[in-house]
Amino acid sequence: MLTELGDAGVQILGISPDPNERSQELAERLRARYRFLADRDLAVTRRYGLVHVGGGSKGQDVPRPTTVVVDRRGIVRWLALADSFQVRPDPKAVARAVRALSP
Amino acid sequence: MIRYWPALVSVWLSLGAIAGYFAFLRVPAVRNRPELYLVAFALAALIAGVASWRAARWPNLAALALSAVLLVLGGYFNFVLARVPATATTFKIGEPAPDFTLPDATGAPVSLASFRDRTPVVLVFYRGYW
Numbered sequence: 001m002l003t004e005l006g007d008a009g010v011q012i013l014g015i016s017p018d019p020n021e022r023s024q025e026l027a028e029r030l031r032a033r034y035r036f037l038a039d040r041d042l043a044v045t046r047r048y049g050l051v052h053v054g055g056g057s058k059g060q061d062v063p064r065p066t067t068v069v070v071d072r073r074g075i076v077r078w079l080a081l082a083d084s085f086q087v088r089p090d091p092k093a094v095a096r097a098v099r100a101l102s103p
Numbered sequence: 104m105i106r107y108w109p110a111l112v113s114v115w116l117s118l119g120a121i122a123g124y125f126a127f128l129r130v131p132a133v134r135n136r137p138e139l140y141l142v143a144f145a146l147a148a149l150i151a152g153v154a155s156w157r158a159a160r161w162p163n164l165a166a167l168a169l170s171a172v173l174l175v176l177g178g179y180f181n182f183v184l185a186r187v188p189a190t191a192t193t194f195k196i197g198e199p200a201p202d203f204t205l206p207d208a209t210g211a212p213v214s215l216a217s218f219r220d221r222t223p224v225v226l227v228f229y230r231g232y233w
Contacts, residue, residue, distance in 0.1 A: 009222055009223075010222060010223045010224070010225055011218055011222050011223070011224045011225070012224075012225045012227060013213070013215075013224060013225070013226050013227065014227045014229060015205065015226060015227065015228050015229070016228070016229045016230065016231035017231055018231035034227075035207050035208070035213060036207065036208050037205035037206065037207055037213055038205060038206055038207075038208075039205055044201075044203040044205060045228060047193060047201050047203065048192060048193055048194060048201060048228070049190060049191055049192040049193035049194070050192060050228050051190075052187050052188065052190075053188075055187065055230075056230070062230045062231075063228040063229060063230055063231075064187050064190070064228065065187070065228060065229055065230060066192075066226075066227075066228040067225065067226070067227050067228075068194075068200065068225070068226040068228075069223065069224075069225055069226075070200045070215070070218075070223060070224045070225075070226065071223050072218075072219065072220055072221065072222065072223055073219065073220075074199050074200055074202070074215065074216065074219050075197065075198065075199055075200070076194055076195065076196050076197065076198055076199070076200045077196065077197075078196065079192075079196055081189070081192070082187055083186065083187055083189060084137065084181070084185045084186055084187060085185050085187055085230060086134065086135075086137045086181070086185045087134070087135045087137070088131070088134060088135065089131075090131040090132075090135065091131065092131075094225060098223055098225065101223050
């Protein structure tokens with residue numbers, strides 16, 4: 001996703017319940033233009049309706065893997081909801097959705 | 104040993120499917136088709152099954168057992184463990200994204216609204232390391 005979107009003038013925000021230091025490790029490992037936001041108690045994930053209840057390996061609630069494209073006016077323009085956590089949207093499809101936004 | 108080539112093909116197919124899946128995890132065409140490894144396990148079980156039926160010797164039976172176990176485990180993972188129930192989201196395409204403020208890796212608060220009129224935003228909700 002990062003190489004495809006790197007020059008598109010877009011901010012990628014990764015949101016997970018992970019503590020920040022773990023996310024930071026991941027960002028450095030991927031050398032990504034991500035900003036990782038920690039939603040420790042899943043409050044934001046819940047406000048978006050994206051909690052997978054009891055979906056974690058220890059039966060805890062986890063986010064449902066989801067990618068959302070928001071335009072400059074704050075309107076949702078594109079959405080990829082997974083029905084399996086093995087599946088992620090093709091970065092090219094995300095990049096296409098971003099490029100399709102009106103400037 | 105040459106008599107057991109179907110057993111070898113079966114084992115090679117099973118292990119190759121696992122290795123291939125992980126090797127190409129970053130390729131969307133592979134990652135987003137997890138049923139490919141199940142097809143490989145099923146094919147491996149079929150080959151080993153036919154070989155075992157023709158000659159019930161241990162290499163054929165071992166290949167059959169391996170591919171059958173992988174097929175069951177893989178099927179359980181793909182169809183049960185990895186499933187995410189479809190629940191209703193609170194937002195829709197064409198509607199405003201709910202605003203939020205969350206701390207970034209340095210602890211600085213980041214709000215969705217702060218990108219308004221500046222740049223599009225891609226929100227990636229992910230499970231983390233759990």
